[in-house]
Amino acid sequence: MNTSMIHRDAWVEIHLDCIEENIRQIRGHLPPATHFMAAVKANAYGHGDTQIAKLALKSGADSLAVALLSEAIVLRNQGIKGPILVLTPILPSNVDLAIDHDLTLTVFQESWLKEMRQYKKSTTPLKIHLKMDTGLGRIGIREKSEWLEIVSLLSHRDVIVEGVYTHFATANSSDPTYYHKQYARFQEMMEWVKEAGISVDYYHCANSASSLCFPENALDVVRIGVAMFGIYPSQHVKENIPFSLQPALSLHSKIAHIKKLQAGDFVGYDNAYQAKGEEWIATIPIGYADGWFRCFQGMDVLIDGKKMPIISKICMDQIMVRLPSKYPLGTKVTLIGRQGEEEITLYDLAEHIGSVPQEIPSMITYRVPKIYYYRGEVVEIVSEGNGNTKQSYALR
Ligand SMILES: Cc1ncc(COP(=O)(O)O)c(C=O)c1O
Structure with a gap:
């Protein structure tokens, strides 16, 4: 790519x-x-x-x-x-x-x-x-x-x-x-x-x-x-059709910053989270202006194939996640999709916010680039825009 x-x-x-x-x-x-x-x-x-x-x-x-x-x-x-x-x-x-x-x-x-x-x-x-x-x-x-x-x-x-x-x-x-x-x-x-x-x-x-x-x-x-x-209109539909649908979309980021907190240290606006002991906290560069709205507070992300909780208040451009131990900067974070045995689905997210799964991808904003794959290759990238201009690079 x-x-x-x-x-x-x-x-x-x-x-x-x-x-x-x-x-x-x-x-x-x-x-x-x-x-x-x-x-x-x-x-x-x-x-x-x-x-x-x-x-x-x-x-x-x-x-x-x-x-x-x-x-x-x-x-x-x-x-x-x-x-x-x-x-x-x-x-x-x-x-x-x-x-x-x-x-x-x-x-x-x-x-x-x-x-x-x-x-x-x-x-x-x-x-x-x-x-x-x-x-x-x-x-x-x-x-x-x-x-x-x-x-x-x-x-x-x-x-x-x-x-x-x-x-x-x-x-x-x-x-x-x-x-x-x-x-x-x-x-x-x-x-x-x-x-x-x-x-x-x-x-x-x-x-x-x-x-x-x-x-x-x-x-x-x-x-x-x-x-x-690839989104089932309901569990009832899922159970009553003779084939499965393939979800097409996933959302990812990377660890941008990591720090060790001591008991009593605060994280986020309004001091919304306080560390109970020594804790590793990662900052991930995605926030509510990207469509990762505050309604996702309390959800997990996937890092290293494991679920890790989003803590404190979701910011405009960043979220904070509690890790079980130190991870290198640049470690992949999955917000929608699969890592190994674990998966965060649109249905999990929809249940968390009391909505339907198709609302979740519709919420992702123009600030998040899109990478299109076809037959194992990247065929197009739509770069992040500023709301008025969207740059698209057709690769094939
Ligand atoms: C009039 C109309 N037809 C078709 C559709 C597609 O529906 P669905 O996404 O459930 O297939 C919609 C979406 O809400 C709609 O408003």
């Missing part, structure tokens, strides 16, 4: 082979004609949007999904050519920007369609997927009356209704009751569309959990996020 591209001892490693294999396994689990839409929103759940979008399309994904217009434009500017669905509503005034970048938008409000028409100058029709709210209670058409209001606006030639979709609230749960209720409601809504004489190419509803647990309900397209990154 050419380390001159990285200017600090904290980095993420992403194994693209794992993501490729996860896509292969998930595809193999679904009816063969099912389209695979790779969800790469939020910088591909922290894994790097451009890199994962390229890999997903190369590994057989048919299209991409992002949350924001800006995320889609970044992908287009990076030369990504596949179809992109923007999952959240954009500003009506940005409609031509979306058309110019050949994007497909999520639409569910009559008022949005009317307002969009005041701004649309492009003669190219706008591609849309209609969003139905079958019970998540977030965005979408809920009632037939709302549907009937919007339907007359869909016959204009300036829009092409390519798809109709919904999103599940509980597909990862061991109790399938609500999932089935939402699925049945979506079937009713699909009838509304057919009754209105609107013919669409894609009906879709399945996220990772639904695709894995109910492949028979995949419809035309699945929208896969977490599972692609």
Whole structure:
């Protein structure tokens, strides 16, 4: 690895082979004609949007999904050519920007369609997927009356209704009751569309959990996020699929400083930790501005294949760890991932902070460089940025 591209001892490693294999396994689990839409929103759940979008399309994904217009434009500017669905509503005034970048938008409000028409100058029709709210209670058409209001606006030639979709609230749960209720409601809504004489190419509803647990309900397209990154949507899903997912991401640093404390010595802001006896304390150069937030206080890191506790308060750029003995400067520290027999998983961290595993990689900030591996080689390094500029070195 050419380390001159990285200017600090904290980095993420992403194994693209794992993501490729996860896509292969998930595809193999679904009816063969099912389209695979790779969800790469939020910088591909922290894994790097451009890199994962390229890999997903190369590994057989048919299209991409992002949350924001800006995320889609970044992908287009990076030369990504596949179809992109923007999952959240954009500003009506940005409609031509979306058309110019050949994007497909999520639409569910009559008022949005009317307002969009005041701004649309492009003669190219706008591609849309209609969003139905079958019970998540977030965005979408809920009632037939709302549907009937919007339907007359869909016959204009300036829009092409390519798809109709919904999103599940509980597909990862061991109790399938609500999932089935939402699925049945979506079937009713699909009838509304057919009754209105609107013919669409894609009906879709399945996220990772639904695709894995109910492949028979995949419809035309699945929208896969977490599972692609090797993260199980829940323990229930893990126990009910016939293959395993490979986690792609790990996070590492190195011991930057080490000192011996005497009983009574303090460590960290607010004197939050006091040594009980002679103790070796290491300082690791990663902190809350890197995404290692204070909620991780009390977690362990791995050093020399053993768990060692983070002590005191997490600082902006550094954390302190108690060691059983002196270790050399530069010793590798793993914050997410495996060392020998021990592992700190996204599930451990999620449990500690009372969240879901995919929140953890999404928290890692632009300050942490990313190293991409494929077939045993480093293929790309995304160097740490300053928030505005991100330097990327494509090696192959
Ligand atoms: C509308 C929509 N579809 C698909 C996904 C992907 O879901 P998952 O990461 O559970 O596969 C998301 C993510 O939250 C989403 O909001």
